[in-house]
Amino acid sequence: MTLLRVEDLRVRLPTSSGPVTIVDGVDYQVEQGQVFGVAGESGSGKTISVLALMQLLPQGAQVDGRALYDGRDLLSLGPRALQQMRGRDIAMVFQDPLTSLHPMLSIGKQLTEHVRVHEDASRDVAKRRAIELLEEVRIPDPEQAFHSFPHQFSGGMRQRVAIAIALACRPKVLIADEPTTALDVTVQAGILRLLDRLRRENGLAVILITHDLGVMSSIADHVSIFYAGRIVESGPTRELLTKPRHPYTRALIDALPHPEAEEGSELVAIGGSPPTPRARPDGCAFHPRCAYARESCELSVPSLVPVSDSRLLACPIDPLGPR
């Protein structure tokens, strides 16, 4: 069942020199129980595109398109409906664990306040749930942690607390922006197992943003690759990572050490740097860095079209396509 359908999402952010297009027409859908992976270079608009879904962008942001959840468009929810949706239907774990917790409120307060608002839960019920969650994200001595403050924890522990906060109201969709980046491998594996269990048992859908293709291949069902504010390729994880069709996906995989790499293939950095949102090239934004670029690539922006049952590609040349 499709939980969330994003259609032609566009975001323009105000800057000192006028609005700049950050997200430039993104479509995807997320199914119940699915882990939907999002990858792409830094600055490609991954975070901005998910903040837009929760109406959490800075003031002055212009958002177009639709994000349908439960028959309603998230992008046009009024304040009251928005507040009820946030945290309860869709929850979010932010990229930076050091700044995303309130420094002056106890962990317990931050874990329970929204449970009490959304579910009208008593203090005791909320606390019991908080302690369970702290156990689930493997915080040692949850009872004591409940009464502690963020500065008493390491970055990794804070990230786990942030995950516990996001899961506290049992959301249907979890947006996790680099949730495991600050964690060491064993804890990371624990968190991924927890997410995996929640999606199997409760049908939790996860939008997982990560640079780590290892994490991606171990948990994501589906991956979308972002480049310069657009999705350039998407498909089932295993297929996409083993047989990338977009030159950028290929380059991204080659640039990262990962378990799926073919024997003998070497690591190659992608030549050049990603375009800034202000100076995006015409046509396909990747063409200046693309080994297969032709003249036609400069002329029109390629649209994301199906190339097989399950795969979408935004490259009409398709140099890596099946032969």
Add this chain to the structure above:
Amino acid sequence: MLLGVGITFVAFCLTNIVPGDPAAANLGQRAIEDPAAVAAFRHHYGLDKPLPEQYGIYLWHIVHGDLGQSEQNHDAVTHDLGQFIPATAELALLSIFVAVVVGVGLGVIAAVRRNKLTDHVLRVVSLGGVSMPTFWIALVGLYVFFFRLNWLPGTGRLDPVVSPPPHLTGLFTVDALAAGQWSTFWNAFQHLVLPSLVLAASNIGLLTRYTRSAVLEVISNDYVRSARAKGMPGHTVILRHVLRAALPTVITVIGLAFANVMTGAVLVENIFSWPGIGQYAYRSATTLDLPAIMGVSLFVAVVYITVNFIVDVLYGVIDPRIRLA
């Protein structure tokens, strides 16, 4: 302790550096011309002894709760202070309370409505509060609310026909309430309104401006976005998450507000014939009543130290990172 010695020393030096002869200021014209009378005056108040000895004697007396005798009315300074402090305390506390409630409230509103009409209006209002001279606000207030509209009484702590409530704290409103004298309470309260508002004006401006900027600094933090993402209602986000983090700045400014009130009291009490420390300080200063001046200085110093101490303690209460450090 060390601070106490420092303050008495500074107060002592300042009062002795002041050019002016207390004898000249306190004795009649006739007596001034009589060297014997001047000498007797100086001897009576210990002014003929060397300065270090005067200071030593002074300290000795302070330790024993004796601040000397006023040269004006020959009452013990401690007695005078005891009589005037409650009047000022009542005025100052109400004024600070009003300033904090109104100033912080307006500051938060201005920040939330940033760059909208409300914000611009509040900016003008707060600038006005800070920059308009207190005596001018006082005179306009008196003219409008007392003279023109006659909504509020003009001067003093009570109407002349009303007798003060039985002494308990010296704060008439509190004492009247404690004694169940409702009409006395109401009368005392009406007398408080205008002077305390006048005294609050510049602090309201100050608190509005600092609260606004503190809130704006906090409101763009990631943890505020986290609170919104959890679905916390807007007012809870502002009050619990934003204001909480802005509180250290606000507390600092409230500390400053106390200092403003102490200086403002001199002016306001004189304009409103408020029988408090401010008026006493003014009278002692103009008559060079050294023991009284030093008594007032000591009192002001004690207030500053206490306020600073409380502010420091509050920092720790508000911010767990300071508490545990």
